[in-house]
Amino acid sequence: MTVADREVITRHFVQVADRTVHYRHAGKGQPVVLIHQSPKSSAELEPFMRQLAPHFSVFAPDTPGYGLSAPLADTKATIDDFVDALIALLDALSLDAPVVFGSHSGAIFGVRLAARYPERVSGLVANGILINDQATRDELVAHYFPQFPPSRTGEHLAGVWSRIRDQHCYYPWFKQSPEYRIHWPASVEDMHESALEILMAGEHYQTGYRAVLDYDISPDVSALSVPAMLIVAKPDALVHYVPHYPPLPANVSVTITEDYPAIPQKTIAFIYERCANVSLPADPVAKHSHxxxxxxxxxxxxxxxxxxxxxxxxxxxxxxxxxxxxxxxxxxxxxxxxxxxxxxxxxxxxxxxxxxxxxxxxxxxxxxxxxxxxxxxxxxxxxxxxxxxxxxxxxxxxxxxxxxxxxxxxxxxxxxxxxxxxxxxxxxxxxxxxxxxxxxxxxxxxxxxxxxxxxxxxxxxxxxxxxxxxxxxxxxxxxxxxxxxxxxxxxxxxxxxxxxxxx
Structure with a gap:
């Protein structure tokens, strides 16, 4: 198989208990699982997959309720419910201990996964995490994800669009005053795709958000036992949380890159240098056709x-x-x-x-x-x-x-x-x-x-x-x-x- 062949991204469905899960796959070799941010889908990770695919066998699932994956039954599911769903997917694909990469809320899922099931993770790359006290978490849970029920007038569309625009100008997006201004660059096409993801998720778009914003991540970060890299780019709004990271064990490093394009290269180097090369089961995709x-x-x-x-x-x-x-x-x-x-x-x-x-x-x-x-x-x-x-x-x-x-x-x-x-x-x-x-x-x-x-x-x-x-x-x-x-x-x-x- 040539490098070009390995960079072809294929898409699949697998039945996990009573849920249908959609995932993307590319490459061959050591397994790496990518977890996207909410409320997006694994589609956002395709460029990242193409960079990792010449080196690894890359799996990128849609997390429950996003993209083409069925939601969890409970719209107020906790982070542990999402982590258990990820473990069930790893079992379905016979992935014993892949490297896990997560972005933003996906990074927070990754931290909780590695903290609860260290034996199922050979390494963790967490791209952008946030550290908040209980009062801030309560405020975010109360205000961060308004509902946008469809209306015959189409007014919900303006609400979704305004929400997406605001999150690129303020953090948190609902505090629209000068002290909360940020500059998170995004093209109109990027904002369009984000709006479509929210509309596609419907009532479930908030579920993944709530799960991560209602979770106290600090104790788990301090207790990580697997090789881990906390990475964030300087233009990322979440870089402001780096000074608030809790004390970290020796197996956890912090990397701040000048820009986003450096993250794939840093991730590849981290996997080669610090993660055990776990074998991939033969043909993990073909036997799981839905x-x-x-x-x-x-x-x-x-x-x-x-x-x-x-x-x-x-x-x-x-x-x-x-x-x-x-x-x-x-x-x-x-x-x-x-x-x-x-x-x-x-x-x-x-x-x-x-x-x-x-x-x-x-x-x-x-x-x-x-x-x-x-x-x-x-x-x-x-x-x-x-x-x-x-x-x-x-x-x-x-x-x-x-x-x-x-x-x-x-x-x-x-x-x-x-x-x-x-x-x-x-x-x-x-x-x-x-x-x-x-x-x-x-x-x-x-x-x-x-x-x-x-x-x-x-x-x-x-x-x-x-x-x-x-x-x-x-x-x-x-x-x-x-x-x-x-x-x-x-x-x-x-x-x-x-x-x-x-x-």
Whole structure:
């Protein structure tokens, strides 16, 4: 395996007790587990993974309730509940004593993990910890994580955006006076991703925060018995806690770097110099495929796929509408799975399938590669809504030796394999989503919200005229709008690019 191969990040699901856990993996060799900060996900650690992967076998799970990992049952779970969930994941992956790296709240999880289960950790790197007295912890728990329940007016979106902006200007973010000013640099795109993580976590976004802010870390830091490095970059707001670290044992060192890029190099050096090289079980990933949710490699793309029904039944591939995802096809999937084995991928650049937008031809080729990977001699296809425009491209590249039938293409387009034609209302069929490029004001969230509402009120959505009122079509519920918003934010670039191809 080459270095380039080892730097490829794959994504997986594993069942841990009654919870589904999502994690990323890259590399080969000594196991290293990365714990992200709340309320983000392991996606933020991908650049870090690529730097460690030439040296180690790197695992980065989404902690409970974040990313694609199921939450803990208790929304007021303690730090020990999170640590026990991490131990259960290590058991599921047969990881006996990996090196653990945690960032911010992930670092605090790492400290508690190493303190409670030192025999399960061969080394600890904690990137940014905070030390607070009981009164400060009580204040943070009371004010740090307001709820943002979805509202039909979209006002919760402005609340989330303001919360993200403020945390880059003040610490703690809710104390907005000069003595609490900080400068935590972040691009508009970074703030956009942070806002999406909060919206995706929903009511569970606060759980991980509360668990770490309600925990007195000092006694555990002073008692660490494993090789440990407390590291923080000078631009990090948490560097101000270094003078407040408690007395440390000889096995714990403190490193302050000039900037963030030095942290991976310092981490690699620490692991080589101070951590025992624990062997990795053979092929720890392949034996843990989840039966209902998987990332399937289709060429260079890891397609998120859901599976439903009897694997012995006739397979059917469901291709969701543009700007949407598998999540908005669940009713259709349920109906089809009564008599079929349903495979439902998120298209490239949509839903949980990451990546840059692809052309219609490349998207069709990706679906063909997926079908070839599934190794089925016959498969039926369902194109939903505007994804029907891909059927013509699919016909050009359909897999050799595999019988494919298009079953159903609802809504805007009439499609036959090898032939594409539009209905009379081309404006409706090809109405693109608005430009949702992130703005520093957060206005792109409101634009997306009202685009979705108008899509149900008017046809086409941009013509708010009496003649264009949608007849007999109610709006989505607020919770459905929230899901549609997250899907739209993920897929608007790809969806518009695909519509451009047929305009």
């Amino acid at each position: 039966p209902e949710r998987q990332f399937i490699r289709a060429g260079k793309i890891g397609l998120y796929c859901e599976f439903s029904g009897d694997p012995q039944a006739t397979p059917v591939l469901v291709v969701h509408d543009l700007f949407q995802s598998v999540r908005q096809c669940r009713e259709l999937i349920s109906d089809l799975s009564e008599n079929h084995f349903v495979i439902a991928p998120d298209l490239p650049g949509h839903g949980y399938t990451a990546g840059e937008p692809l052309s219609a031809a490349e998207t069709a080729k990706t679906l063909v590669t997926l079908i070839e990977t599934l190794k089925t001699p016959h498969i039926e296809l369902v194109f939903v809504g505007r994804s029907g425009y891909l059927a013509g491209e699919f016909a050009r590249y359909k897999p050799q030796g595999v019988q494919t039938d298009v079953l159903f293409v609802p809504d805007h387009a009439g499609i036959a394999l090898g032939k594409l034609h539009f209905d009379d209302d081309t404006d409706v069929a090809l109405a693109k989503a608005p430009d949702l490029t992130p703005e520093s004001s957060g206005a792109h969230f409101q634009t997306a919200w009202y685009y979705l509402r108008d899509s149900y009120l008017f046809s086409p959505w941009y013509r708010r005229e009496e003649a264009c009122i949608s007849q007999g079509r109610g709006e989505l519920t607020v919770s459905e709008l929230q899901i549609a918003l997250l899907d739209l934010m993920a897929g608007w670039k790809s969806g518009n690019l695909l519509l451009d191809a047929v305009r």
